[in-house]
Amino acid sequence: MSGGQETRILIVGTGAVGGFYGSRMHQPPQTKVSVLCRSNYNAVKEKGITLKTRDFGDYHFQPHAVFRNIIDAARDVSYDYLIVTAKALPDVVDDSAEIEPLVRENTCIVLIQNGVGVEEPYRNRYPKNVIISAVTVISAEQIEHGVIRQNRWTRITMGPYYNGHLSGQSQTKTDIEEKSEAQLRRLAELLQRGGIRDAKKVDEEELQMTRWHKIAINGSMNPSSVLSNGCGNAAMSLDSELRIHLKGVMEEVRPTGEVLRTAPLVLGREWPSKGYATSEEILKSTERNTEGRPSMLVDWENHRPMEIEVILGNPIRIARSKGIEMPRLQSLYALIKMAQQQRDKMKSRL
16 A cells, blocks of 8 residues: 555444554554544544453544435545445345445445345445455444443454456456456455454355354344343353354354354355364354353343344345355244344334
């Protein structure tokens, strides 16, 4: 990256993840990070964002600009990166349509969202734009409006998204492939300069494998935390029966030993022998994350929609399209979906 190149970034949906990564990339005047807030707009507009972090200590992040809505953010400004960290709720809103006023010809769209299948609406709507898909492993939460606490981990893995039609199809790279590689490299540099040393670039196939690996974690722990009446990650992993349940869900998604599970069959690619923690290693690490509370539990407690479709529904539908059933994940999906419907029905009667 040349020393004089200015980079404009807009974080769309500035909660814990967006606020944390945005704060690490904001290095004015060269790199200017603005934020789009919703419920926390007043607090962030007035005081910026306070961060209490395990890895970088406590500090203050004053964004370049703070916007209440997309129309305000789109006025007379173009962004190099639109980093979407809003919760993926396709059953509630189509975020790919919502951001349309912000998208220009050279805008790179970055999706730091949970689940699988989140990229497809963006690729369909913006076929000529660079889309970077990202998976983060971070334990962070917004403990009050404008105050973010990072408990553990900073890892983020990023790769291009072509929907499988471009990558590796010919010896000559297409224009969008070349642009994607340049934008991906630039984004990784911004994160690494901000101290995120484990920001990692991968190809499209490995990125999707990483998404399925995280589904094994989120798909087991998020709904189980709600259905166990608020049990946190560490407590679940230390309970003998819940530990068996969590491990069973994880191993239904990804392989264990010589058994091929869902992800390798869906992706048509052998699961690597190295680079991905086993279910037992994940559970062992989770035992120490005593501050960790799954995002689905936080949304449940605050009567907000949960990311049920991208974490549970999409994996089940994608697997079924390949003739594969995931009964453990399907049970969780059916129960948590009905719980949300019943909760919302009761709420509407009040």
